[in-house]
Amino acid sequence: AQSVAQPEDQVNVAEGNPLTVKCTYSVSGNPYLFWYVQYPNRGLQFLLKYITGDNLVKGSYGFEAEFNKSQTSFHLKKPSALVSDSALYFCAVRDGSGAGSYQLTFGKGTKLSVIP
Amino acid sequence: SAVISQKPSRDICQRGTSLTIQCQVDSQVTMMFWYRQQPGQSLTLIATANQGSEATYESGFVIDKFPISRPNLTFSTLTVSNMSPEDSSIYLCSVGSGGWMETQYFGPGTRLLVL
Numbered sequence: 001a002q003s004v005a006q007p008e009d010q011v012n013v014a015e016g017n018p019l020t021v022k023c024t025y026s027v028s029g030n031p032y033l034f035w036y037v038q039y040p041n042r043g044l045q046f047l048l049k050y051i052t053g054d055n056l057v058k059g060s061y062g063f064e065a066e067f068n069k070s071q072t073s074f075h076l077k078k079p080s081a082l083v084s085d086s087a088l089y090f091c092a093v094r095d096g097s098g099a100g101s102y103q104l105t106f107g108k109g110t111k112l113s114v115i116p
Numbered sequence: 117s118a119v120i121s122q123k124p125s126r127d128i129c130q131r132g133t134s135l136t137i138q139c140q141v142d143s144q145v146t147m148m149f150w151y152r153q154q155p156g157q158s159l160t161l162i163a164t165a166n167q168g169s170e171a172t173y174e175s176g177f178v179i180d181k182f183p184i185s186r187p188n189l190t191f192s193t194l195t196v197s198n199m200s201p202e203d204s205s206i207y208l209c210s211v212g213s214g215g216w217m218e219t220q221y222f223g224p225g226t227r228l229l230v231l
Contacts, residue, residue: 043224
């Protein structure tokens with residue numbers, strides 16, 4: 001079984017400050033990890049992923065995430081938040097061991113509010 | 117990444133009726149997925165649809181309630197049958213991309229309200 005925990009329902013940050021949205025995961029095989037963003041009345045947009053390689057991955061709109069195997073975490077970060085970053089952020093995990101299942105398991109989401 | 121469109125974008129339906137949601141992709145894809153996002157909740161996978169075979173349903177979802185068609189490599193439909201207010205959700209299709217379907221890209225979603 002695989003699972004994702006996003007411990008914060010909401011994160012508030014002032015514009016220009018760094019932001020972090022937390023994610024921890026559990027998966028039996030190799031973790032494939034993803035961040036998606038959902039703006040109001042929109043679908044999910046892919047931000048970034050970790051499959052293999054460097055633990056720090058960079059994605060769209062200046063976001064990055066750090067894979068930490070020992071802590072089973074994949075926190076989303078951005079050095080300087082913009083008001084336009086305000087949205088709902090989902091972390092997701094998949095077992096990448098090739099067992100045949102492509103199922104993505106999502107966290108419950110974290111609402112990010114960037115305050116002007 | 118593929119461009120994915122869904123129809124309708126939103127609908128209001130009466131209980132007991134059925135609605136068919138269409139998902140169109142601008143390129144051929146092997147696997148398509150259907151998700152449900154209930155109000156204020158996360159996404160839950162309903163089923164995986166491969167062209168030329170029966171859809172594979174996740175626990176808690178059955179074909180009689182959510183029949184799926186996949187007639188070709190660019191198109192799929194999901195029907196929500198005999199609807200009740202509990203079916204009010206956003207329904208999203210996604211497609212896999214990459215060697216191991218590494219990344220899933222999502223359509224804009226269909227917002228369904230059942231009265």
